[in-house]
Ligand SMILES: Nc1ncnc2c1ncn2[C@@H]1O[C@H](COP(=O)(O)OP(=O)(O)OP(=O)(O)O)[C@@H](O)[C@H]1O
């Protein structure tokens with residue numbers, strides 16, 4: 034019979050039964066979990082049916098939107114409710130019964146799934162779409178190299194629709210490409226009222242002085258300098274000069290792009306352009322920029338670490354309990370410094386970078402500033418722990434020889450501090466370089482700045498180069514810093 | 523001449539480690555302090571060179587008031603008092619040589635010690651100190667590479683380096699084996715006998731006390747419960763010994779039980 038009270042209490046309010054049986058901690062934990070489950074469920078359900086009012090309409094709408102979630106919530110919450118009631122009588126300090134908390138975890142998992150909008154189907158369906166940019170990121174090296182090119186251009190002017198207009202005579206220079214057309218005037222292709230094509234004049238283009246055997250592109254320049262490559266039968270026009278560098282072909286004048294109402298003499302131009310590579314492959318802009326930014330990044334990390342070390346040494350003494358335990362004033366300073374360091378450290382470097390960008394503007398200096406601030410806090414804490422763990426024995430022994438405080442620091446404190454100091458500093462350098470690779474995402478300079486620009490321009494190959502450099506640098510750094518730390522301890 | 527009057531020490535947490543301790547000590551004595559763990563031996567030794575601040579009472583040494591000394595005066599007094607510790611208290615990451623040289627810190631310029639610089643004479647003295655304790659070979663090793671016995675020799679060399687007028691030794695052999703104990707105490711005794719250096723040493727084992735002491739003080743709960751000469755202690759009965767060490771105490775011969783009194 035004595036079991037009835039906790040069961041009824043728990044059914045009225047889950048957790049109350051445990052409190053009644055003096056399992057205060059467990060009871061409070063259950064109450065907290067259960068109320069947050071209910072609170073979250075209500076908010077998620079009303080979000081699923083927003084703009085609906087009243088209990089049942091909302092539930093109906095939410096159910097039609099996401100039946101799985103609603104059924105899951107309903108079933109498991111009821112199950113939990115009952116389980117808690119049973120647990121409230123069965124639980125004893127001797128017999129641990131983790132079942133309730135497993136169930137609570139399951140419900141939280143379900144809620145979490147819905148809240149964080151996890152969509153496995155979407156991830157699977159859209160995978161092929163992601164593959165194309167991803168493959169460019171994974172193997173971006175085509176964009177890393179380029180070639181110097183040389184352009185050999187020759188062209189001739191034509192008058193449109195005016196056979197009487199006299200163009201200046203063409204003069205041929207030895208060793209320079211030369212192009213002439215026959216005739217030197219023509220009409221452009223147009224569309225008539227019925228959208229039928231009215232073909233333009235057919236002209237013969239002759240040229241000489243070009244590189245033999247090398248394909249040349251045919252370009253058309255109209256009177257307002259629109260440049261385009263005319264097509265014939267769907268193909269871009271191109272020519273290949275013979276062994277003497279000469280060619281001849283006929284083409285129909287392309288479509289008219291300027292309105293017929295245009296005034297004055299219309300002079301168009303046909304050009305033959307031969308582009309060819311000279312010399313071997315050279316690094317392309319993305320590669321050059323990436324390397325420059327990577328160097329900048331490594332130095333950003335280095336500078337931030339150096340500034341961080343210099344500033345955090347004095348701070349770390351103020352944050353070391355054994356040094357500051359002298360009087361209530363020093364103890365107060367100790368707690369103050371500790372608190373400030375903890376607050377600074379709990380704010381991520383990226384957020385500090387946002388603040389620094391407002392402060393000193395975009396660029397690597399903002400990144401260095403942000404990383405320095407965070408480093409001082411992190412190193413200050415690590416160093417102070419190093420100071421706290423030093424053995425007081427040698428300090429006593431050195432003091433006993435009549436040494437003053439500077440000598441005591443030099444002979445007893447510093448030698449003890451060096452190993453943790455070196456280890457923490459290198460560890461921090463490692464972190465700072467990692468951080469400076471992404472601090473550019475918010476404008477803090479370094480390679481992240483470049484990366485985010487490439488991603489925004491959808492230039493996945495260039496972005497891929499940056500990603501590769503980041504990965505390789507971080508991996509090398511990881512290895513080097515681990516190796517140095519291992520040697521030092 | 524060392525005069526200690528009504529010396530008391532109460533630690534911050536209220537522990538009364540010393541209560542009205544008074545005694546006089548002539549120069550050149552080998553005073554051994556005995557007493558159970560927690561009886562205040564270390565506190566007494568540390569009060570003498572002010573590693574621990576006495577709460578009340580006075581310590582006068584050759585006319586100088588140790589309790590009142592401040593700053594440079596205190597450092598000068600400390601530099602004349604060598605100290606040897608149970609756990610050696612060497613600076614582990616420094617070389618043996620630098621540990622020995624640190625015995626000179628009371629007399630070198632502060633700025634020179636910023637870059638660990640010592641004079642040529644300091645180096646010569648350091649090597650001769652190392653020679654006295656027989657570990658010249660290890661001079662350039664790091665202190666923590668040495669065995670316990672070797673480390674304590676470095677500790678003694680550091681004290682020798684101070685050219686002290688008095689040596690305080692806080693259970694210098696408690697963490698060493700019996701044979702080494704005699705070696706280490708032998709070095710201290712030699713300083714005492716050859717240079718007339720006053721020694722104040724706390725020891726646990728009665729037979730070591732009997733072997734080395736010229737004077738003995740027994741402490742119990744921070745109070746002096748026994749005073750005697752070396753002669754007295756050599757005739758000490760089990761009863762008196764238990765008086766100081768408590769009922770559960772046994773005689774030990776450098777760690778091993780012995781039958782009967784004396785060596
Ligand atoms: N820094 C301290 N703060 C508070 N109490 C202390 C401190 N140092 C020693 N004590 C206490 O003072 C008393 C005497 O300690 P002390 O170290 O002088 O004893 P001891 O005779 O040297 O013991 P042992 O033989 O174990 O070294 C002990 O009760 C000890 O707990």
Ligand SMILES: [Mg+2]
Nearest residue numbers: 563564565692
């Ligand atoms: Mg002690």
